Amino acid sequence: MKVVDLDVDSQRDLIPSLVGAGHIVLCYFSVGSLEPWRQDCQANKTLWMSAAVGSMSGWDEEWLDIRKLDLLQSLMIPRFQRALQEGCHGVEPDNIDCYENQDCWGQMTNPSVSSGDDVKQAQLTYNTWQVSYAHSLGLAIAMKNAVGLLPDLAGLYDCAVNEQCQTYTECDGYLAFTGGDKAVFQVQYSNDQDWCSGAQQWGLQTKYCAGTGDNLCSSGQWSNCFDPEDPLPPTQWTN
Structure with missing residues (x-):
């Protein structure tokens, strides 16, 4: 048995098998951004844009205003329900850290926001x-x-998904999960297998890119630190 993390829409056909x-x-x-390609x-x-605060740097997405709780709930409830209907056992809501990103809170108006601390409580309430x-x-x-939270x-939460806590020296925060026998699934966007020894020290279920070249994480295989003989296609993140 493995844990497979995939997109509820673009990879829905894989779920039954x-x-x-x-x-x-x-x-x-995503619960924190408007993704224009999603059917909903x-x-x-128009309704989704009424919840947006501005573009997300580097992505074709818009940050959502976490202060508009009622509106966000009306937008997200169908997504949670769709995950259940598709047969998912759990969900991985992304972009739950607006308050840590000036790219998000810095675009808020009516009223404007001077620091992430001004909207931390709204973030906690929404999450x-x-x-x-x-x-x-x-x-x-x-x-x-959302390491700061x-x-x-x-x-x-029941488990955690993290991107590159080893790179950013943030893995110690996940003792709050591993110390309670809750799984932490981590990804390292690197083809250096040396990450695995550190991941084992922290008790992290870790995968890393095993490809080569400029697109090593999208063009090649992935490898799991705990099961190096079971490389994965880039479309499936399995731990």
Whole structure:
């Protein structure tokens, strides 16, 4: 049995066979940004844009205003429900760290925001609601990145997904998960297998890029530190 983390929309066709094979499926979607390619956004882009604060640097997405809780709940409830209907065992909501990104809070108006601390409580409220709603549906929920919120929220989530905590020397924060026998799934965007020894020290389930060249993480295979004989295609993140 493996844990497979995939997109609830673009990889939905893979879910039945994975569930049928006895694997645990976590389904990814963003709760903190407008992704224009998703069908629910295309179906009512005006409503989605009313929740946006500005573009996300480096991505074809818009940050969402975490202060508009009622509006965000109305947009996200169908996504959680869709994950359940597709057969997902849990969800990985992304972009739950607006308050840590000036690219997000710095674009807020009515009123404007002078620091991330001004919207930290709104972030905590929104994230806590996500956990509560996922659990009400019988779904597990993973905490994605948002290292600054680990002291506040780690006890609520069922597991964690992290990008490159070893690179940024942030893995110690995940003792809040591993110390409670909760899994932490980490990815290193590098083809250096030496990450594995550090990952084992922290108790992290880690995968790394095993390809070569400029697009080593998208054109080649992935490898799991705990199972190097089972390389994965880049479209599936399995731990």
